[in-house]
Amino acid sequence: MTSSPAVSPDHIMGVYNRAPLAVARGEGVRLWDENGQEYLDCVAGIATTGLGHCHPALVAALKDQGEKLWHVSNIFRIPGQEALAKRLTDASFADVVFFTNSGTEAIECALKTARKYQTAVGKPERIDIIGFDGSFHGRSYGAINAAGNPNYVEGFGPRLPGYVQVTWGDKEALKAAIEAPSACAVIIEPVQGEGGARAMSEADLEELRGWTRDNGVLLIYDEVQSGMGRTGKLWAHEWANDAAPDIMAVAKALGGGFPVGACLASAEAARGMTVGVHGSTFGGNPLAMAVGVAAFDEINKPETLENARTVAGYFTQQLSGLRDRYPDVIVDVRGKGLLIGLKLIPNNRDFMAMARDQHLLVAGGGDNCVRLLPSLLITQDEAREAIAKLEQTCEAVRKKAAA
Numbered sequence: 001m002t003s004s005p006a007v008s009p010d011h012i013m014g015v016y017n018r019a020p021l022a023v024a025r026g027e028g029v030r031l032w033d034e035n036g037q038e039y040l041d042c043v044a045g046i047a048t049t050g051l052g053h054c055h056p057a058l059v060a061a062l063k064d065q066g067e068k069l070w071h072v073s074n075i076f077r078i079p080g081q082e083a084l085a086k087r088l089t090d091a092s093f094a095d096v097v098f099f100t101n102s103g104t105e106a107i108e109c110a111l112k113t114a115r116k117y118q119t120a121v122g123k124p125e126r127i128d129i130i131g132f133d134g135s136f137h138g139r140s141y142g143a144i145n146a147a148g149n150p151n152y153v154e155g156f157g158p159r160l161p162g163y164v165q166v167t168w169g170d171k172e173a174l175k176a177a178i179e180a181p182s183a184c185a186v187i188i189e190p191v192q193g194e195g196g197a198r199a200m201s202e203a204d205l206e207e208l209r210g211w212t213r214d215n216g217v218l219l220i221y222d223e224v225q226s227g228m229g230r231t232g233k234l235w236a237h238e239w240a241n242d243a244a245p246d247i248m249a250v251a252k253a254l255g256g257g258f259p260v261g262a263c264l265a266s267a268e269a270a271r272g273m274t275v276g277v278h279g280s281t282f283g284g285n286p287l288a289m290a291v292g293v294a295a296f297d298e299i300n301k302p303e304t305l306e307n308a309r310t311v312a313g314y315f316t317q318q319l320s321g322l323r324d325r326y327p328d329v330i331v332d333v334r335g336k337g338l339l340i341g342l343k344l345i346p347n348n349r350d351f352m353a354m355a356r357d358q359h360l361l362v363a364g365g366g367d368n369c370v371r372l373l374p375s376l377l378i379t380q381d382e383a384r385e386a387i388a389k390l391e392q393t394c395e396a397v398r399k400k401a402a403a
């Protein structure tokens with residue numbers, strides 16, 4: 001027998017590599033630690049506090065609902081669910097919504113909806129979920145198998161049957177997988193988040209939509225990170241024409257920091273989701289829905305989306321300048337809207353720590369990227385401040401390399 005590892009002093013399961021920063025308070029794009037140190041936050045809970053920290057409309061909705069009703073079971077009608085579902089379906093391809101508490105659960109519902117559809121149309125042999133390298137769909141068994149990232153599936157027992165992985169860009173393999181008689185659905189992030197802010201081209205999404213449609217295969221978008229205004233449109237796939245999916249998973253910014261997720265589907269794609277086949281205790285409870293409605297109404301304002309596009313344009317231009325001046329630090333600026341990735345020469349974890357020394361918080365990402373995912377309401381002045389701190393970080397990287 002091996003000896004037991006020491007018990008972690010914080011009693012938290014050690015699955016995160018945490019920054020040594022104890023966050024105490026937030027407002028807009030600012031965070032303060034327990035010692036009162038101020039930080040400019042370009043992580044936003046990984047694109048989750050899409051309206052910044054403690055947005056007044058969300059705080060008001062939470063307080064108001066907190067005094068009325070927190071929770072009832074889904075065995076009752078929940079008016080807040082109907083209100084948010086109306087907003088989501090009015091503003092998308094979808095006809096129906098299932099509410100969850102997280103992105104992973106929204107993905108899980110999407111995968112189950114797709115398989116049930118194929119069963120409902122008499123094709124139960126269609127089980128293959130076709131996913132892509134570099135993708136991330138969450139941490140449930142379904143989600144890790146769909147994304148296929150070896151770091152997340154290995155050591156957890158056998159991989160699940162019915163998951164096929166394709167390399168993005170290998171169109172022949174993709175087409176073959178879609179044409180296979182066992183194909184059920186394709187799942188894709190229109191802009192990969194964790195994978196390193198990799199945006200799929202609009203033409204590729206349109207082509208994928210055509211292939212899936214022609215072969216009786218469903219198209220699932222994972223817009224958990226790219227949706228809710230992150231790219232400057234409500235949904236990232238709206239940048240493409242005629243590329244609407246059959247099913248879509250949404251979460252992160254949907255609740256503005258309150259745990260809310262949703263699986264959206266067309267009536268056709270949801271035809272297998274009948275009474276009793278799926279459910280959730282907490283999903284769509286009144287408290288979550290009150291905050292979700294408030295967040296949706298703020299994010300879906302034309303001026304919010306307009307701001308995201310404008311400041312994103314400023315960021316892209318300034319970051320390209322930084323890349324030109326610091327080619328020894330930044331090799332690529334990528335992503336879409338305010339889902340921005342910087343591919344780095346120095347280790348991205350080291351860069352994040354050095355940015356933190358400048359009181360700037362950025363997120364990590366695959367392919368040695370850091371991501372900037374600020375509030376959609378970030379002002380141009382705040383963006384300028386972020387750029388200045390990034391420039392100081394690049395200088396610090398250079399000094400360290402020369403030392």
Ligand SMILES: *Cc1c(COP(=O)(O)O)cnc(C)c1O
Nearest residue numbers: 102103104136137138193224225
């Ligand atoms: C964060 C994320 C998920 C998982 O969401 P959780 O709320 O952490 O379960 C799924 N897909 C994408 C694209 C994400 O960014």
